Every structure is written in C-alpha cells, then in structure tokens.
Amino acid sequence: MLPVVLSLALAACASAPAPRAATIDLVETERLAEQAYRQGDHARAAELYADIVEAMPGEADYWYRLGNAYARQGLSQQAALSYQQSLALDSGNARGWHNMGMMHLKLAHEAFEAGEKRGSKRARVHEENRRLAEATARVLEHGGRAVSAPAPAMATPVTAMPEPGAAATDGSPAAAPEAVGAGINEEAGGSR
Numbered sequence: 001m002l003p004v005v006l007s008l009a010l011a012a013c014a015s016a017p018a019p020r021a022a023t024i025d026l027v028e029t030e031r032l033a034e035q036a037y038r039q040g041d042h043a044r045a046a047e048l049y050a051d052i053v054e055a056m057p058g059e060a061d062y063w064y065r066l067g068n069a070y071a072r073q074g075l076s077q078q079a080a081l082s083y084q085q086s087l088a089l090d091s092g093n094a095r096g097w098h099n100m101g102m103m104h105l106k107l108a109h110e111a112f113e114a115g116e117k118r119g120s121k122r123a124r125v126h127e128e129n130r131r132l133a134e135a136t137a138r139v140l141e142h143g144g145r146a147v148s149a150p151a152p153a154m155a156t157p158v159t160a161m162p163e164p165g166a167a168a169t170d171g172s173p174a175a176a177p178e179a180v181g182a183g184i185n186e187e188a189g190g191s192r
Helices: 002-015 026-038 042-055 060-072 076-089 094-118 126-141 177-183
Strands: none
Touching: 026 042, 026 060, 042 060, 060 076, 060 094, 076 094, 094 126
C-alpha cells in the first residue's frame, strides 16, 4: 500500500505546475528589464523586476531597481515599499535611502495637496495644508536640493513658509510636483 501512496504523491508533484520563479530565465529577464527601463517602458520594467524579486527576494539591488521603475510611473507608495525592502537587505545603500525619502516626500506632498483641495476650507489646518503642499512642491521640483533659506528655529511656527508663487531663493519659480523624477537616483544600489 505504501508504494502505491508514494507513487501517487510523486505523480501529483510531477503534474503540478512549476513555481513561476523557477520557470523564468533570470539572466534574460534582467536583460529585458534593463532594456525596457532604458527605453522608458517603466511598466514593463516593473513587471520584469517584480518577476526577478519573486525569484530572488534576498537581492537588494533588484528591489531598488523595482522601486525606480515604480517611481518613474508615479507609483510612489509601491516605490517606497520597494526601496524599504531593498534597504532591509542592504542598509548601506545611500541611493536607496535618498530615493525612499523622495517617495515619502512626494506622498507627503500629495497628502497636503489633497487636504488643501478636498478638506474643509474652514478647518484650521486648511491654510497649513496649502503652504506645506507648496513647500513640498518646490523641493520636489528641484530634485531634493535645498531651494530656500535655512529652516526657521524650532520655536517658529511652520506657517512662516513663503507665500504662494514666491520664487525660491535661487530665483526659480515655484515648483510643479510632477518633477519628482528629477530627484530619483537611477544608479544601481550599493553604498556608493
């Protein structure tokens, strides 16, 4: 009886579909992902990098690249999560920290902007949301580079931000939030 049960179990294993990770050619998938990314097909690159991280979840560099592909599509939450996973595997990746910070900044901008546009105009925080949305937009426009005077002392309220449309101290106009891509570091991971 035991030989029959073992034979049935082996037959079931043999007929079960192979896990997806085992069915992809990792070298070819990486080549295709890099090619798609270079050609601007970030959705395809993200799909391919997702296949790679499924097959090799312990490789920080692929999580980082997946984050870049998501960031280029404007998928800030997915990008931040990918960078977070990359950093959990390689906490010395300065580029990963930078990119994750940029995604969190973009998410903060989106939240302040939504609060200003959708929230009650009578709420005390309405004006604060507007000012913070504008401030984060300026930082995103300049790719994370400082664009204004040093932050005020801690005792100064946040509401002391520049007026809407005010030029940054470098003479540039107020920023558009779509420019977040300028702050994404595209180089491969690592602490370089």
